Amino acid sequence: KQEVTQIPAALSVPEGENLVLNCSFTDSAIYNLQWFRQDPGKGLTSLLLIQSSQREQTSGRLNASLDKSSGRSTLYIAASQPGDSATYLCAVKSVSNFGNEKLTFGTGTRLTIIP
Amino acid sequence: NAGVTQTPKFRVLKTGQSMTLLCAQDMNHEYMYWYRQDPGMGLRLIHYSVGEGTTAKGEVPDGYNVSRLKKQNFLLGLESAAPSQTSVYFCASSYSALLEYNEQFFGPGTRLTVL
Numbered sequence: 001k002q003e004v005t006q007i008p009a010a011l012s013v014p015e016g017e018n019l020v021l022n023c024s025f026t027d028s029a030i031y032n033l034q035w036f037r038q039d040p041g042k043g044l045t046s047l048l049l050i051q052s053s054q055r056e057q058t059s060g061r062l063n064a065s066l067d068k069s070s071g072r073s074t075l076y077i078a079a080s081q082p083g084d085s086a087t088y089l090c091a092v093k094s095v096s097n098f099g100n101e102k103l104t105f106g107t108g109t110r111l112t113i114i115p
Numbered sequence: 116n117a118g119v120t121q122t123p124k125f126r127v128l129k130t131g132q133s134m135t136l137l138c139a140q141d142m143n144h145e146y147m148y149w150y151r152q153d154p155g156m157g158l159r160l161i162h163y164s165v166g167e168g169t170t171a172k173g174e175v176p177d178g179y180n181v182s183r184l185k186k187q188n189f190l191l192g193l194e195s196a197a198p199s200q201t202s203v204y205f206c207a208s209s210y211s212a213l214l215e216y217n218e219q220f221f222g223p224g225t226r227l228t229v230l
Contacts, residue, residue, distance in 0.1 A: 034218055044221040051216055105157030
């Protein structure tokens with residue numbers, strides 16, 4: 001059974017610092033890994049998707065890496081801003097026991113950027 | 116494009132009442148999904164659909180029914196609401212499954228409280 005863990009559950013950093021969010025998963029047989037952002041009371045916004053054959057993806061100040069063999073992904077945020085404050089979720093796509101796709105979510109890291 | 120929309124945004128029910136949540140997408144996606152999000156837990160899949168006229172059970176289907184009569188709409192029904200169904204419900208859609216580059220797009224959520 002695929003399990004996704006995100007540690008820490010909460011993180012506070014001063015504005016301007018670079019930071020790394022972690023995601024680990026137990027089954028390396030994945031199709032892709034997706035990072036989402038969720039603002040309080042809002043839906044999920046897709047940030048980056050890394051295919052299983054890729055090592056990293058970049059979008060602006062965000063860089064996500066994937067190491068399938070070790071079951072880890074990181075989301076790097078450069079030059080953090082107060083607007084980056086949100087909960088960040090990672091989700092891995094794999095095949096369920098019934099042969100269909102399954103997206104397994106972590107519980108997220110709540111990030112606070114201190115002005 | 117509106118993307119994925121959900122109605123209603125909020126709802127309060129009494130135990131035993133019924134209701135239907137509506138999800139609509141204008142991206143011509145084949146796959147649609149219903150998730151619930153509870154504190155301290157990752158999003159969990161309730162039901163999903165791989166195309167018009169099809170539905171399938173996800174991880175936590177008990178107490179819910181779904182219908183996909185039109186490609187753009189996916190309905191989630193609660194026949195007899197229970198307090199354990201108090202949650203935030205998210206709908207998502209994607210082009211298709213079992214593809215590395217496939218990503219899911221999420222709606223803004225419906226906050227449901229069952230008293």
